[in-house]
Amino acid sequence: MKSDFVFSPLYPLPSSFNALKNIPKQLYYTGNPNLLEAHFKIAIIGTRRPSPYTKNFTFALAKKISQNQGIVVSGGALGVDIIAQNAALPNTIMVSPTSLDMIYPVSNAAVISQIAQQGLILSEYEKNYPPKNYSFIQRNRLVIALSDLVIIPHADLNSGSMQSAKIAIECNKPIFVLPQRLDESKGTNFLLQNALAQAIYDIDVFVGQIFGKQEKNNDEFLRFCANMPTFEEAYLMYGDLVLEYELEGKIVRENGFLKVVL
Known part of the structure; x- marks a missing residue:
């Protein structure tokens, strides 16, 4: 049709x-x-x-x-x-x-x-x-x-x-x-x-x-990471904040891409 x-x-x-x-x-x-x-x-x-x-x-x-x-x-x-x-x-x-x-x-x-x-x-x-x-x-x-x-x-x-x-x-x-x-x-x-x-x-x-987890983690950097950028892209824009969030367990690095932990 x-x-x-x-x-x-x-x-x-x-x-x-x-x-x-x-x-x-x-x-x-x-x-x-x-x-x-x-x-x-x-x-x-x-x-x-x-x-x-x-x-x-x-x-x-x-x-x-x-x-x-x-x-x-x-x-x-x-x-x-x-x-x-x-x-x-x-x-x-x-x-x-x-x-x-x-x-x-x-x-x-x-x-x-x-x-x-x-x-x-x-x-x-x-x-x-x-x-x-x-x-x-x-x-x-x-x-x-x-x-x-x-x-x-x-x-x-x-x-x-x-x-x-x-x-x-x-x-x-x-x-x-x-x-x-x-x-x-x-x-x-x-x-x-x-x-x-x-x-x-x-x-x-x-x-x-x-959505409770979403609201809790609703900041600019996590919104950026929700699109699975590469580590290099994220570090270029946010610097050591990438490493901080990684240490806190808010994001993980998988195959070179960043992913928000639900």
Whole structure:
């Protein structure tokens, strides 16, 4: 389905993309690019066939994140993605698997159009680029890279969401999942069983912990570090403050990049 979105190249690229092995050459956007400057961005991704339990949880969690001025990042797909983004409006960023002159999937066109008007949509494809098998994984890597942490409410064992979990692990992004019955979400249960994710048992407690830590550490330098700059970039701007925060455990150095400790 063709869109009538007006879109432009985005300069510069988000510095959090530096953690990726294959950084996009260019990004295009429609909507509000100021959302990229938000202090806290959270990916919510998952199955296209969520249970009623997962739907209710996803909507309530995304709504609560938005109410705390957090930004929900996702891919606009059926199921968990679009439920989370609809609940988070206008505080949501969508990464598209197509160029921005197309809307995909068509069934989500109404919400995607709202995101374009009120939130932000990004794509690494210039024009006339339809969805392809590999463009979904390409999209997911950008969703993960943009986010400070990743929430996967429900996922099958062999799924795109589990591929995204692998990217999150490679990028050292914390993963959180929804506790599910044994046979209903084998992917998230695998992550829990292998200590690759933490469970969210109470939405209010989780949001309070996350945003309480954010408020406590809400200073200029930590906001700078939230974009995962290199040690050299940070030291050039802030000098010995980098070493102080490292000693205090507020930041860590991983593969030459600085990361805020949640």
